[in-house]
Amino acid sequence: MKTYVCEEMMCDGCVSRINKGLDQEGIAHRVNLDTKTVVIEKDEDCEKAVETLDDLGFTAVEK
16 A cells, blocks of 8 residues: 655545546545645555556646
8 A cells, every 4th residue: 555645636526636646547546635645555466557647637646
């Protein structure tokens, strides 16, 4: 499990976009708007998750 900070996450719309994008890739995750974080449940999904977040316009920085 790894946690990434996405500073560009500003609203529920961002959370929805992230959830939809990661769900489409089959990546188990949790998003927290208050802390602007995305937790990726499986380490083997992290690389794909970071790529997906980048494609969605979010810079994922490992916490």
